[in-house]
Amino acid sequence: MPLIVSNEVDCLYCYKCLRNCPVKAISFCAGKTHVQEEECIHCATCVSVCPQKAKGYTKNIEEFRKLCGKPFLVSIAPSFFAHYDEPYRIVSVLKSLGAEIVQETALGAEIVSKEYSRIFQERGTVITTACPVVVELAEKHYPSVLSHLANVDSPMVTHAKFLKKLHGELPVVFIGPCVAKKAEGTVDVVLTFEELDAFIEEEKMDPSRFDEQLPEGPYPSRARMYPVSSGINYTVQTQFDAHIIVEGVENLIELFEKFSPSERKIFIEASACHGGCINGPAIRKDLSLAEKRSRIVEHAKRMSQLQQSSFQAQLNLERVFAAKKKEHEIDEARIEEVLIEMGKADESKRLNCGACGYNSCREKAIAVILGKAEKEMCITYLVDKLKAATHKVVEESPNAIIMVKDGKIIYRNKTALNLLRSNHEDLIPRLRESFFKGQPLQIDSHVYYVKFFILPEEKADVYLLVDITKEREQEETLRRIKKETLRKMEEMLVKQMRVVQEVAGLLGETVAEIKVSFTELRKTLEE
Structure with missing residues:
Protein backbone atom coordinates (compact mmCIF):
# COMPACT_ATOMS: atom_id res chain seq x y z
CA MET A 1 0.00 0.00 0.00
CA PRO A 2 1.45 3.42 -0.91
CA LEU A 3 2.38 5.69 1.98
CA ILE A 4 1.06 8.86 0.33
CA VAL A 5 -2.52 8.40 -0.88
CA SER A 6 -4.83 10.42 -3.13
CA ASN A 7 -8.54 11.06 -2.67
CA GLU A 8 -9.74 11.39 -6.25
CA VAL A 9 -13.21 12.57 -5.19
CA ASP A 10 -11.80 15.72 -3.55
CA CYS A 11 -9.12 16.42 -6.17
CA LEU A 12 -9.99 19.42 -8.38
CA TYR A 13 -6.97 19.12 -10.69
CA CYS A 14 -5.39 22.41 -9.56
CA TYR A 15 -1.90 20.80 -9.89
CA LYS A 16 -0.65 22.57 -6.75
CA CYS A 17 0.68 19.28 -5.39
CA LEU A 18 2.60 18.63 -8.62
CA ARG A 19 3.99 22.17 -8.74
CA ASN A 20 5.33 21.73 -5.20
CA CYS A 21 6.49 18.11 -5.52
CA PRO A 22 10.30 18.37 -5.76
CA VAL A 23 10.64 15.10 -7.71
CA LYS A 24 7.38 15.27 -9.76
CA ALA A 25 6.19 11.91 -8.46
CA ILE A 26 2.48 12.68 -8.94
CA SER A 27 0.57 11.44 -11.97
CA PHE A 28 -2.47 13.08 -13.58
CA CYS A 29 -3.95 10.94 -16.31
CA ALA A 30 -7.37 9.89 -17.62
CA GLY A 31 -9.17 11.90 -14.95
CA LYS A 32 -7.28 10.21 -12.11
CA THR A 33 -4.38 11.24 -9.93
CA HIS A 34 -2.05 9.11 -7.85
CA VAL A 35 1.40 9.23 -6.28
CA GLN A 36 3.99 7.09 -8.02
CA GLU A 37 5.53 5.12 -5.19
CA GLU A 38 8.67 4.19 -7.14
CA GLU A 39 9.57 7.91 -7.42
CA CYS A 40 8.03 9.34 -4.25
CA ILE A 41 10.47 10.33 -1.49
CA HIS A 42 7.68 10.64 1.14
CA CYS A 43 8.45 14.24 2.04
CA ALA A 44 4.65 14.80 2.33
CA THR A 45 4.88 18.23 0.74
CA CYS A 46 1.83 17.42 -1.38
CA VAL A 47 -0.13 16.59 1.78
CA SER A 48 0.76 19.95 3.31
CA VAL A 49 0.01 22.14 0.28
CA CYS A 50 -3.17 20.56 -1.14
CA PRO A 51 -5.98 23.13 -0.60
CA GLN A 52 -8.68 20.46 -1.04
CA LYS A 53 -7.02 17.99 1.38
CA ALA A 54 -7.07 15.45 -1.46
CA LYS A 55 -3.64 14.11 -0.46
CA GLY A 56 -3.04 12.22 2.75
CA TYR A 57 -0.83 9.56 4.25
CA THR A 58 -1.48 6.07 5.60
CA GLN A 305 19.77 17.92 36.07
CA LEU A 306 19.14 14.18 36.26
CA GLN A 307 21.96 11.77 36.86
CA GLN A 308 23.14 10.51 33.49
CA SER A 309 22.88 6.75 33.14
CA SER A 310 25.73 4.93 31.50
CA PHE A 311 24.86 2.48 28.76
CA GLN A 312 26.61 0.11 26.42
CA ALA A 313 25.26 -0.33 22.93
CA GLN A 314 26.68 -3.24 21.01
CA LEU A 315 24.35 -3.14 18.05
CA ASN A 316 24.75 -3.88 14.38
CA LEU A 317 23.90 -0.52 12.82
CA GLU A 318 25.38 -1.07 9.36
CA ARG A 319 23.09 -0.06 6.59
CA VAL A 320 23.12 -0.88 2.88
CA PHE A 321 21.82 1.50 0.23
CA ALA A 322 20.49 0.48 -3.18
CA ALA A 323 20.10 2.42 -6.41
CA LYS A 324 16.38 2.44 -7.25
CA LYS A 325 16.30 5.04 -9.99
CA LYS A 326 14.16 4.10 -12.99
CA GLU A 327 15.86 4.99 -16.25
CA HIS A 328 13.73 5.87 -19.28
CA GLU A 329 15.05 5.99 -22.82
CA ILE A 330 12.92 8.42 -24.79
CA ASP A 331 13.47 9.28 -28.43
CA GLU A 332 14.05 13.01 -29.02
CA ALA A 333 11.86 12.84 -32.11
CA ARG A 334 8.95 11.64 -29.97
CA ILE A 335 9.49 14.52 -27.53
CA GLU A 336 9.37 16.99 -30.42
CA GLU A 337 6.24 15.31 -31.72
CA VAL A 338 4.44 15.79 -28.40
CA LEU A 339 5.62 19.41 -28.19
CA ILE A 340 4.15 20.02 -31.65
CA GLU A 341 0.89 18.36 -30.57
CA MET A 342 0.77 20.79 -27.65
CA GLY A 343 1.11 23.72 -30.05
CA LYS A 344 4.76 24.30 -29.17
CA ALA A 345 6.44 23.64 -32.49
CA ASP A 346 7.92 27.12 -32.30
CA GLU A 347 10.56 27.66 -29.59
CA SER A 348 8.86 30.95 -28.66
CA LYS A 349 5.76 28.99 -27.63
CA ARG A 350 7.73 26.99 -25.06
CA LEU A 351 7.18 29.35 -22.15
CA ASN A 352 8.44 27.00 -19.41
CA CYS A 353 6.00 28.80 -17.11
CA GLY A 354 5.61 25.88 -14.70
CA ALA A 355 1.81 26.31 -14.41
CA CYS A 356 1.29 22.62 -15.23
CA GLY A 357 3.67 21.60 -12.43
CA TYR A 358 6.70 20.79 -14.57
CA ASN A 359 9.73 23.06 -14.76
CA SER A 360 9.85 23.11 -18.55
CA CYS A 361 7.70 22.25 -21.56
CA ARG A 362 10.20 19.53 -22.43
CA GLU A 363 9.79 17.89 -19.00
CA LYS A 364 6.02 18.08 -19.48
CA ALA A 365 6.30 16.41 -22.91
CA ILE A 366 8.35 13.58 -21.39
CA ALA A 367 5.73 13.16 -18.65
CA VAL A 368 3.03 12.90 -21.34
CA ILE A 369 5.01 10.18 -23.12
CA LEU A 370 5.46 8.27 -19.83
CA GLY A 371 1.73 8.46 -19.14
CA LYS A 372 2.20 10.69 -16.08
CA ALA A 373 0.58 13.80 -17.51
CA GLU A 374 -1.96 14.99 -20.06
CA LYS A 375 -1.44 17.55 -22.81
CA GLU A 376 -4.47 19.43 -21.47
CA MET A 377 -2.53 20.27 -18.29
CA CYS A 378 -0.82 23.06 -20.28
CA ILE A 379 -2.65 26.37 -19.80
CA THR A 380 -1.46 27.93 -23.06
CA TYR A 381 -2.36 24.74 -24.96
CA LEU A 382 -5.88 24.89 -23.51
CA VAL A 383 -6.26 28.60 -24.30
CA ASP A 384 -5.19 28.08 -27.91
CA LYS A 385 -7.50 25.09 -28.18
CA LEU A 386 -10.38 27.07 -26.70
CA LYS A 387 -9.76 29.99 -29.05
CA ALA A 388 -9.81 27.63 -32.03
CA ALA A 389 -13.00 25.96 -30.81
CA THR A 390 -14.66 29.31 -30.10
CA HIS A 391 -13.79 30.60 -33.56
CA LYS A 392 -15.24 27.47 -35.14
CA VAL A 393 -18.46 27.79 -33.13
CA VAL A 394 -18.82 31.43 -34.21
CA GLU A 395 -17.99 30.69 -37.84
CA GLU A 396 -20.44 27.76 -38.08
CA SER A 397 -23.25 29.40 -36.09
CA PRO A 398 -26.67 29.35 -37.85
CA ASN A 399 -27.15 32.92 -36.59
CA ALA A 400 -25.63 35.83 -38.46
CA ILE A 401 -22.80 37.45 -36.47
CA ILE A 402 -21.55 40.88 -37.54
CA MET A 403 -18.73 42.87 -35.90
CA VAL A 404 -18.67 46.63 -36.41
CA LYS A 405 -15.82 49.02 -35.58
CA ASP A 406 -15.65 52.73 -36.33
CA GLY A 407 -18.85 52.46 -38.33
CA LYS A 408 -17.53 49.71 -40.62
CA ILE A 409 -18.19 46.00 -40.75
CA ILE A 410 -14.90 44.25 -39.91
CA TYR A 411 -16.14 40.66 -39.55
CA ARG A 412 -19.02 38.48 -40.79
CA ASN A 413 -19.42 34.77 -40.19
CA LYS A 414 -20.61 32.39 -42.94
CA THR A 415 -24.28 32.96 -42.24
CA ALA A 416 -23.81 36.73 -42.35
CA LEU A 417 -21.87 36.49 -45.63
CA ASN A 418 -24.71 34.53 -47.25
CA LEU A 419 -27.23 37.02 -45.90
CA LEU A 420 -25.44 40.15 -47.06
CA ARG A 421 -24.50 39.16 -50.61
CA SER A 422 -26.27 42.27 -51.90
CA ASN A 423 -25.24 45.77 -50.86
CA HIS A 424 -26.77 46.94 -47.56
CA GLU A 425 -25.20 50.34 -46.94
CA ASP A 426 -27.89 51.32 -44.43
CA LEU A 427 -27.58 48.08 -42.44
CA ILE A 428 -25.61 49.40 -39.44
CA PRO A 429 -28.10 52.15 -38.44
CA ARG A 430 -30.97 49.70 -39.04
CA LEU A 431 -29.31 47.17 -36.72
CA ARG A 432 -28.96 49.73 -33.93
CA GLU A 433 -32.53 50.98 -34.41
CA SER A 434 -33.94 47.44 -34.37
CA PHE A 435 -32.07 46.55 -31.18
CA PHE A 436 -32.84 49.69 -29.19
CA LYS A 437 -36.52 49.80 -30.25
CA GLY A 438 -36.96 46.08 -29.70
CA GLN A 439 -38.43 45.60 -33.16
CA PRO A 440 -37.68 42.77 -35.61
CA LEU A 441 -35.48 43.58 -38.60
CA GLN A 442 -36.49 42.52 -42.11
CA ILE A 443 -33.81 41.88 -44.73
CA ASP A 444 -35.11 40.74 -48.08
CA SER A 445 -37.61 37.94 -47.31
CA HIS A 446 -36.25 37.14 -43.84
CA VAL A 447 -37.13 38.55 -40.43
CA TYR A 448 -34.49 38.75 -37.66
CA TYR A 449 -34.41 39.37 -33.96
CA VAL A 450 -31.33 41.52 -33.16
CA LYS A 451 -29.08 41.08 -30.11
CA PHE A 452 -26.21 43.44 -29.33
CA PHE A 453 -23.12 43.51 -27.11
CA ILE A 454 -19.74 45.23 -26.94
CA LEU A 455 -16.25 43.69 -27.04
CA PRO A 456 -14.18 46.01 -24.79
CA GLU A 457 -10.85 44.48 -25.83
CA GLU A 458 -11.56 45.04 -29.52
CA LYS A 459 -13.56 48.26 -28.98
CA ALA A 460 -16.08 46.80 -31.39
CA ASP A 461 -19.85 46.26 -31.52
CA VAL A 462 -21.19 42.78 -32.14
CA TYR A 463 -24.65 42.15 -33.59
CA LEU A 464 -26.26 38.74 -33.43
CA LEU A 465 -29.14 38.23 -35.89
CA VAL A 466 -31.47 35.40 -34.95
CA ASP A 467 -33.62 34.31 -37.91
CA ILE A 468 -37.27 34.23 -36.79
CA THR A 469 -38.76 34.01 -40.29
CA LYS A 470 -40.18 30.50 -39.72
CA GLU A 471 -41.65 31.53 -36.37
CA ARG A 472 -43.34 34.53 -38.03
CA GLU A 473 -44.71 32.27 -40.78
CA GLN A 474 -46.05 29.89 -38.18
CA GLU A 475 -47.74 32.78 -36.36
CA GLU A 476 -49.35 33.96 -39.61
CA THR A 477 -50.58 30.45 -40.38
CA LEU A 478 -52.06 30.17 -36.88
CA ARG A 479 -53.86 33.51 -37.32
CA ARG A 480 -55.39 32.30 -40.63
CA ILE A 481 -56.58 29.09 -38.97
CA LYS A 482 -58.21 31.04 -36.14
CA LYS A 483 -59.91 33.44 -38.59
CA GLU A 484 -61.20 30.59 -40.75
CA THR A 485 -62.53 28.79 -37.66
CA LEU A 486 -64.47 31.89 -36.58
CA ARG A 487 -65.96 32.24 -40.09
CA LYS A 488 -67.09 28.60 -40.12
CA MET A 489 -68.68 28.93 -36.70
CA GLU A 490 -70.49 32.11 -37.74
CA GLU A 491 -72.00 30.26 -40.72
CA MET A 492 -73.11 27.47 -38.43
CA LEU A 493 -74.66 30.03 -36.09
CA VAL A 494 -76.65 31.63 -38.95
CA LYS A 495 -77.94 28.21 -40.05
CA GLN A 496 -78.90 27.38 -36.50
CA MET A 497 -80.75 30.69 -36.15
CA ARG A 498 -82.85 29.89 -39.21
CA VAL A 499 -83.84 26.57 -37.70
CA VAL A 500 -84.57 28.29 -34.43
CA GLN A 501 -86.85 30.87 -36.12
CA GLU A 502 -88.83 28.10 -37.79
CA VAL A 503 -89.48 26.36 -34.51
CA ALA A 504 -89.60 29.53 -32.38
CA GLY A 505 -93.07 28.80 -31.16
CA LEU A 506 -91.92 25.47 -29.83
CA LEU A 507 -88.72 26.53 -28.15
CA GLY A 508 -89.81 29.78 -26.48
CA GLU A 509 -87.29 31.26 -24.16
CA THR A 510 -84.71 28.55 -25.00
CA VAL A 511 -84.02 30.32 -28.32
CA ALA A 512 -82.93 33.49 -26.57
CA GLU A 513 -80.61 31.55 -24.27
CA ILE A 514 -79.00 29.72 -27.20
CA LYS A 515 -78.45 33.05 -29.02
CA VAL A 516 -76.83 34.56 -25.96
CA SER A 517 -74.59 31.51 -25.59
CA PHE A 518 -73.47 31.61 -29.21
CA THR A 519 -72.84 35.35 -28.98
CA GLU A 520 -70.66 34.83 -25.93
CA LEU A 521 -68.82 31.97 -27.65
CA ARG A 522 -68.12 34.15 -30.65
CA LYS A 523 -66.83 36.98 -28.48
CA THR A 524 -64.58 34.57 -26.59
CA LEU A 525 -63.13 33.12 -29.77
CA GLU A 526 -62.54 36.60 -31.22
CA GLU A 527 -60.69 37.62 -28.06
Missing part, protein backbone atom coordinates in the same frame (compact mmCIF):
# COMPACT_ATOMS: atom_id res chain seq x y z
CA LYS A 59 -2.58 6.26 9.22
CA ASN A 60 -1.63 3.63 11.81
CA ILE A 61 -4.03 4.58 14.61
CA GLU A 62 -5.87 1.26 14.47
CA GLU A 63 -2.62 -0.71 14.72
CA PHE A 64 -1.73 1.36 17.78
CA ARG A 65 -5.19 0.81 19.29
CA LYS A 66 -4.69 -2.97 19.03
CA LEU A 67 -1.51 -2.66 21.14
CA CYS A 68 -3.21 -0.68 23.89
CA GLY A 69 -3.85 -2.63 27.06
CA LYS A 70 -0.85 -4.87 26.39
CA PRO A 71 2.84 -4.19 27.15
CA PHE A 72 4.69 -2.17 24.52
CA LEU A 73 7.67 0.18 24.26
CA VAL A 74 7.62 3.81 23.13
CA SER A 75 10.32 5.86 21.44
CA ILE A 76 9.50 9.59 21.44
CA ALA A 77 11.27 11.83 18.94
CA PRO A 78 13.21 14.82 20.36
CA SER A 79 10.65 17.18 18.74
CA PHE A 80 7.97 15.61 21.01
CA PHE A 81 8.83 18.32 23.55
CA ALA A 82 8.31 21.06 20.98
CA HIS A 83 4.89 19.79 19.87
CA TYR A 84 3.16 19.30 23.22
CA ASP A 85 2.40 22.05 25.71
CA GLU A 86 2.57 19.53 28.56
CA PRO A 87 4.73 16.71 27.18
CA TYR A 88 5.33 15.01 30.55
CA ARG A 89 1.58 14.49 30.99
CA ILE A 90 1.47 12.86 27.54
CA VAL A 91 4.17 10.47 28.80
CA SER A 92 1.71 9.52 31.57
CA VAL A 93 -1.06 9.07 28.99
CA LEU A 94 1.15 6.61 27.07
CA LYS A 95 1.95 4.76 30.29
CA SER A 96 -1.75 4.42 31.07
CA LEU A 97 -2.31 2.82 27.66
CA GLY A 98 0.19 0.02 28.39
CA ALA A 99 3.62 1.49 27.63
CA GLU A 100 6.21 -0.33 29.76
CA ILE A 101 8.96 2.10 28.77
CA VAL A 102 8.71 5.62 27.29
CA GLN A 103 12.19 6.68 26.23
CA GLU A 104 13.73 9.45 24.14
CA THR A 105 14.75 8.60 20.56
CA ALA A 106 17.60 11.01 21.22
CA LEU A 107 19.36 8.09 22.88
CA GLY A 108 19.46 6.37 19.48
CA ALA A 109 20.66 9.66 17.96
CA GLU A 110 23.52 9.71 20.46
CA ILE A 111 24.60 6.23 19.37
CA VAL A 112 24.30 7.17 15.68
CA SER A 113 26.34 10.33 16.20
CA LYS A 114 29.28 8.31 17.49
CA GLU A 115 29.13 6.27 14.29
CA TYR A 116 28.97 9.45 12.21
CA SER A 117 32.09 10.73 13.93
CA ARG A 118 33.94 7.48 13.26
CA ILE A 119 32.92 7.35 9.57
CA PHE A 120 33.82 11.00 9.09
CA GLN A 121 37.31 10.41 10.42
CA GLU A 122 37.83 7.31 8.31
CA ARG A 123 36.20 8.26 5.02
CA GLY A 124 36.16 12.01 4.72
CA THR A 125 33.15 13.73 3.15
CA VAL A 126 29.96 12.20 4.52
CA ILE A 127 26.23 12.95 4.24
CA THR A 128 24.06 12.23 7.30
CA THR A 129 21.23 9.71 6.94
CA ALA A 130 19.10 10.46 9.99
CA CYS A 131 16.45 11.90 7.64
CA PRO A 132 14.71 9.15 5.62
CA VAL A 133 13.78 11.60 2.84
CA VAL A 134 17.48 12.25 2.20
CA VAL A 135 18.07 8.52 1.74
CA GLU A 136 15.07 8.04 -0.56
CA LEU A 137 16.06 11.04 -2.66
CA ALA A 138 19.54 9.58 -3.16
CA GLU A 139 18.35 6.02 -3.83
CA LYS A 140 15.51 6.89 -6.22
CA HIS A 141 16.92 9.93 -8.03
CA TYR A 142 20.64 10.50 -7.36
CA PRO A 143 22.36 7.12 -6.91
CA SER A 144 25.71 8.72 -7.74
CA VAL A 145 25.91 10.11 -4.16
CA LEU A 146 25.11 6.82 -2.38
CA SER A 147 28.75 6.06 -1.65
CA HIS A 148 28.94 9.27 0.42
CA LEU A 149 25.90 8.55 2.59
CA ALA A 150 26.67 7.51 6.15
CA ASN A 151 25.79 3.80 6.08
CA VAL A 152 24.30 3.87 9.59
CA ASP A 153 20.74 3.15 10.73
CA SER A 154 18.60 6.16 11.54
CA PRO A 155 18.15 7.20 15.19
CA MET A 156 14.62 5.72 15.20
CA VAL A 157 15.76 2.30 13.95
CA THR A 158 18.82 2.35 16.23
CA HIS A 159 16.72 3.16 19.26
CA ALA A 160 14.20 0.44 18.40
CA LYS A 161 17.03 -2.11 18.25
CA PHE A 162 18.34 -0.81 21.57
CA LEU A 163 14.93 -1.07 23.26
CA LYS A 164 14.34 -4.62 22.04
CA LYS A 165 17.79 -5.73 23.12
CA LEU A 166 17.26 -4.25 26.58
CA HIS A 167 13.60 -5.13 27.16
CA GLY A 168 12.92 -8.13 24.95
CA GLU A 169 10.83 -8.47 21.83
CA LEU A 170 7.99 -6.19 22.91
CA PRO A 171 6.33 -4.09 20.16
CA VAL A 172 7.99 -0.70 19.66
CA VAL A 173 5.94 2.42 18.88
CA PHE A 174 7.71 5.49 17.50
CA ILE A 175 6.03 8.87 17.82
CA GLY A 176 7.38 11.79 15.79
CA PRO A 177 6.76 14.59 13.27
CA CYS A 178 7.80 12.66 10.15
CA VAL A 179 5.64 10.78 7.63
CA ALA A 180 8.64 9.19 5.87
CA LYS A 181 9.59 7.32 9.05
CA LYS A 182 6.65 4.99 8.33
CA ALA A 183 8.58 3.56 5.37
CA GLU A 184 11.80 2.80 7.29
CA GLY A 185 10.73 -0.51 8.84
CA THR A 186 12.01 -2.26 12.04
CA VAL A 187 9.58 -0.29 14.25
CA ASP A 188 6.24 -2.05 14.78
CA VAL A 189 4.03 1.06 14.70
CA VAL A 190 4.96 4.58 13.61
CA LEU A 191 2.63 7.36 14.72
CA THR A 192 2.89 11.02 13.85
CA PHE A 193 2.04 13.64 16.44
CA GLU A 194 -1.14 14.29 14.44
CA GLU A 195 -2.17 10.66 14.81
CA LEU A 196 -1.49 10.56 18.56
CA ASP A 197 -3.51 13.76 18.98
CA ALA A 198 -6.38 12.22 16.99
CA PHE A 199 -6.24 9.03 19.09
CA ILE A 200 -6.36 10.97 22.38
CA GLU A 201 -9.33 12.96 21.08
CA GLU A 202 -11.16 9.84 19.84
CA GLU A 203 -10.66 8.15 23.21
CA LYS A 204 -11.84 11.33 24.98
CA MET A 205 -8.74 11.38 27.18
CA ASP A 206 -7.93 14.59 29.05
CA PRO A 207 -4.12 14.90 29.48
CA SER A 208 -4.57 17.58 32.15
CA ARG A 209 -5.96 14.89 34.48
CA PHE A 210 -2.68 12.93 34.34
CA ASP A 211 0.38 13.53 36.48
CA GLU A 212 3.70 14.49 34.92
CA GLN A 213 6.21 11.70 34.29
CA LEU A 214 9.68 11.97 32.82
CA PRO A 215 10.92 9.58 30.12
CA GLU A 216 12.95 6.61 31.38
CA GLY A 217 16.73 6.42 31.14
CA PRO A 218 19.34 5.82 30.08
CA TYR A 219 19.59 9.40 28.81
CA PRO A 220 21.55 11.08 26.01
CA SER A 221 23.97 13.89 26.75
CA ARG A 222 23.79 16.17 23.66
CA ALA A 223 21.46 14.54 21.10
CA ARG A 224 18.28 16.21 22.37
CA MET A 225 19.16 19.06 19.97
CA TYR A 226 18.93 16.72 16.95
CA PRO A 227 15.63 18.14 15.60
CA VAL A 228 16.85 21.74 15.23
CA SER A 229 19.17 23.26 12.65
CA SER A 230 22.79 22.26 13.33
CA GLY A 231 21.59 19.82 16.00
CA ILE A 232 23.42 16.87 14.42
CA ASN A 233 26.65 18.85 14.10
CA TYR A 234 26.24 19.98 17.70
CA THR A 235 26.01 16.32 18.77
CA VAL A 236 28.85 15.04 16.57
CA GLN A 237 30.95 18.10 17.49
CA THR A 238 32.67 18.61 14.15
CA GLN A 239 34.81 21.67 13.59
CA PHE A 240 32.99 24.74 12.26
CA ASP A 241 35.00 24.86 9.01
CA ALA A 242 34.45 21.14 8.39
CA HIS A 243 30.65 21.03 8.25
CA ILE A 244 27.74 22.50 6.31
CA ILE A 245 23.97 22.34 6.82
CA VAL A 246 21.66 21.63 3.87
CA GLU A 247 17.92 21.86 4.57
CA GLY A 248 14.98 21.55 2.20
CA VAL A 249 14.55 19.05 -0.63
CA GLU A 250 15.21 21.69 -3.29
CA ASN A 251 18.58 22.49 -1.70
CA LEU A 252 19.37 18.79 -1.39
CA ILE A 253 18.63 18.30 -5.09
CA GLU A 254 20.94 21.17 -5.97
CA LEU A 255 23.64 19.66 -3.75
CA PHE A 256 23.26 16.18 -5.27
CA GLU A 257 23.17 17.46 -8.86
CA LYS A 258 26.42 19.36 -8.40
CA PHE A 259 27.97 17.02 -5.87
CA SER A 260 31.70 16.64 -6.26
CA PRO A 261 33.49 15.56 -3.07
CA SER A 262 36.59 17.61 -2.53
CA GLU A 263 39.82 16.39 -1.03
CA ARG A 264 38.94 18.27 2.13
CA LYS A 265 36.66 16.47 4.60
CA ILE A 266 33.15 17.94 4.78
CA PHE A 267 30.49 16.74 7.19
CA ILE A 268 27.09 17.47 5.59
CA GLU A 269 24.10 17.65 7.91
CA ALA A 270 21.17 16.93 5.57
CA SER A 271 17.49 17.45 6.34
CA ALA A 272 14.40 17.56 4.11
CA CYS A 273 12.67 20.13 6.34
CA HIS A 274 13.72 23.76 6.60
CA GLY A 275 14.58 24.35 10.23
CA GLY A 276 14.98 20.64 10.96
CA CYS A 277 12.50 18.10 12.31
CA ILE A 278 10.72 20.73 14.43
CA ASN A 279 9.27 21.86 11.09
CA GLY A 280 8.23 18.37 9.98
CA PRO A 281 5.01 17.75 8.03
CA ALA A 282 3.07 16.29 10.99
CA ILE A 283 4.08 18.68 13.79
CA ARG A 284 1.96 21.63 14.90
CA LYS A 285 2.26 24.76 12.74
CA ASP A 286 0.88 27.38 15.13
CA LEU A 287 4.25 27.88 16.85
CA SER A 288 7.29 29.60 15.38
CA LEU A 289 10.56 27.73 14.89
CA ALA A 290 12.06 29.95 17.59
CA GLU A 291 9.39 28.91 20.10
CA LYS A 292 9.80 25.22 19.23
CA ARG A 293 13.56 25.47 19.57
CA SER A 294 13.27 27.18 22.95
CA ARG A 295 11.02 24.35 24.15
CA ILE A 296 13.66 21.80 23.11
CA VAL A 297 16.33 23.79 24.97
CA GLU A 298 14.12 24.04 28.07
CA HIS A 299 13.57 20.27 28.06
CA ALA A 300 17.31 19.63 27.63
CA LYS A 301 18.07 21.87 30.62
CA ARG A 302 15.50 20.12 32.79
CA MET A 303 16.74 16.64 31.87
CA SER A 304 20.40 17.62 32.32
